[in-house]
Amino acid sequence: MQVVFKVIRQKPNETPRVEKYNLDVEPGNTILECLNRIKWELDGSLAFRKNCRNTICGSCGMRINGRSALACKENVGNEIKKQQEISGSKIPEIIVAPMGNMPVIKDLVVDMKDFWDSLEAVDPYVSTKSRKIPEREFLQTPQERSRLEQTGNCILCGACYSECNAVQVNSDFVGPHALAKAQRMLADSRDDNTDNRLEKYNQGTEGAWGCTRCYLCNAVCPMEVQPMDRISEIKQKILPLKKAKDSRSIRHRKVLIDLVKQGGWIDERKFGLFVLGNYFRDLKGLLNIAPLGLRMLAKGKFPTSFEPSEGTAEVRSLIESVKESQK
Ligand code: SF4
Ligand code: SF4
Ligand code: FES
Structure with a gap:
């Protein structure tokens, strides 16, 4: 079937423009496969990130038909169905744009520096500071390990950060990806830095309280990390703290x-x-x-x-x- 791909293209400090590409594709083709064909067959200058092609590396985050997603996960058939349901349009077209809340470097490639910096800000490493380092690895029970599964699925694709309303208006807010990781640290039986972490995540609107509960991170996360729910878990841990009460x-x-x-x-x-x-x-x-x-x-x-x-x-x-x- 013939599909028109409308790609929002841009260089730094330039006004974005829409470039149209017609492709003959199958409904089962992923958006990434289509972008590869555009690059290889029609326009080698189109820039986008990709790597694993299999929903593992998190490289191919972009906005597809208005919402942040992985290009290697979404397929043409589903996108066209959704578009037609919304617009009633008979002409199949798919709009591809760079992720939000991050400056564009070129076309669909964004500068993710703030995304990585805010992850670093929540101290995303298991603390073993005051423990005696054992000769062998820290063992966890299957129950302790199972508490890390959902947050451990995060592939740091940036989709949640791209959609986050709070990030858009508050540059201090660390973002859903970082707080999902923060909750992973709090849930980890090997981490002994809980008090300091909770104090940190309770700060102003940088941490858990900066979230406006818009639900968008939950809606777009391709790995079902459900960051907003993880943020609520952090808040539940903060609320009983005496120090935090005021x-x-x-x-x-x-x-x-x-x-x-x-x-x-x-x-x-x-x-x-x-x-x-x-x-x-x-x-x-x-x-x-x-x-x-x-x-x-x-x-x-x-x-x-x-x-x-x-x-x-x-x-x-x-x-x-x-x-x-x-x-
Ligand atoms: S929480 Fe989900 S959307 Fe956010 S970076 Fe991780 S995998 Fe991507
Ligand atoms: S629910 Fe909170 S963290 Fe998630 S996108 Fe909305 S404001 Fe951001
Ligand atoms: S290319 Fe790795 S997640 Fe899409």
Whole structure:
């Protein structure tokens, strides 16, 4: 069948352009096989990364029809089916673009420096610092080893990082791949650095609390690492810590739940004062939000009253039920 491949091509500091390539392909061909044919038969200047061709090395991450994926995993038939379901288009076409959140070097090749640096930032090595190094390897029980299986499947392809909303707006956030690895370290029975790790992953919005829970990393991960779920596991480990209790991120979560319980939705006025102002105890925090409050007042956008929602009792009982079920 004839398929039009629309490839978004670009060099650094140049405006991206769309290049079209017509190919006669089979539905079972992978996108990577098609890109190889474009390069070998039609245009040798097209740049993309590849290696194993078998969903192992993580090299061929790119955006295929708008979502980050591995070119060697996705095939023409499925892509066309999805495209037609969305657009109703009769002309089979597949759009291939570079991954997001990383600058383009050329065409589909992106600069992954920030991706690797943020992985390094979570200290992704098993610590044996304070242990007596045994003569032989550390043994793990099958149960201990099984806790590492899901996160161990990560092939560092960058698909989750490419889609992450939090990375897009917060350059300090380490990203889903790094936090999935962080959770792998916390789960490892050989690692003895848990307290330091939790303190680190609890910092501001760099670590676990920077995630906005948009779910995109879970949706695109080709290896089912489900990074967002791994981030939730880190948060569950942080929450009971005495030292962490007074951090702004944890207060954010607590105030949000308390206010929703009180009024069914969030009273934004109290939210700012309680979270940033730490219930009027943090003068610096209060001074930081004062200009915003004054600007809102001047523009008539500062709510003077708060009406609880009609379903407050129902919301409250839902929250209580969830809490009960978690005991
Ligand atoms: S977590 Fe999944 S999407 Fe993210 S880098 Fe690892 S394998 Fe790729
Ligand atoms: S769920 Fe969190 S980590 Fe995953 S893509 Fe969304 S913001 Fe990023
Ligand atoms: S080429 Fe190795 S994962 Fe696609």
